Amino acid sequence: MERWLALELASTIRHDGEGGVADDLATVPGTTRWIQGCGDLPAGRVPAEFAADEDLRLRIVEVRQAVRALFAKAVSPAPPSPADAHRLMPVDRATARLNAVAALEPVVPQMDWPTEGAPVTRLLSAEDDPGVRLLAALARAAIDFLSGPQRPRLHSCTAPRCVRYFVKSHGRQxxxxxxxxxxxxxxxxxxxxxxxxxxxxxxx
The missing domain is CATH 1.20.5 (Single alpha-helices involved in coiled-coils or other helix-helix interfaces)
Known part of the structure; x- marks a missing residue:
């Protein structure tokens, strides 16, 4: 099954298994666990032992709010996830938030031209702060997801008590x-x- 970082972030709000809603980013330790356990972060974004603080937690939650607001727009006119349908960030504000956070990390092109073969260009980060690199990666992943071919396949699960968004793997799902x-x-x-x-x- 394909995985997307934007969907992983949105899914940090989930059914708790007992009739309520759990938030994996509700605390600093929980946020740290999510970051360290997230297998979809681009290589080199954060060191393995990276730990969040309260400021970074709040900034990640803001990015998640923007992502979930735009997910709600993407699935419309179908209903959004009931977890936060009553308090969604306005779409224009959510879009501006993602664009601003994505722009926090400057990147520079670097060319490598091996003796045998064609030149290859990579974009390298010019940002030293791993927290900023993480935030920018989350925002850029959301922008890529929402502007990519998977957006029309995004849906809100309608099963009782479920609050997840998911990408359809087949038409009847x-x-x-x-x-x-x-x-x-x-x-x-x-x-x-x-x-x-x-x-x-x-x-x-």
Missing amino acids: EWCKPSCGNRARAARHYKRQQAVAEGGSAPA
Whole structure:
């Protein structure tokens, strides 16, 4: 299954398994764990032992708010994730936030021309602060995701209690994972049984 850094960031808000919503970025230690465990960060963004502080945590949360607001716009007119549908950042502000954060890290082109072969150009960071490099990587990943071919396949999972966004892997996919599909089908079955028990007709 393909993974995208923007989707990983958005998914730090998730169902807690007990009927509520968990936030992996709610604390500094939680944010540090997410950064260190995130396998989708570009190589060299942050050192392995990197630890967040409160200021960086808040700035990452701001980027996530912008990403989730733009995810909500991307899935419209379908409903957004219920986790934050009532408090979404305005789209123009979310767009400006991502653009501003992406611009925090200056990059410079560097050419390497081996003795045998064609020249190769790489973009190297001119930023020393790993926190700034991380923020810029998150924002740029979101910009790439939202302007790329995967955006039309982005959906909000409609299974009971799920708050995730996901990218459809095939046209008929309705839920982010099989367990959500099982839960949704069980909920539909329960509603049909309730309708029959109450003497009505079963919903379609």
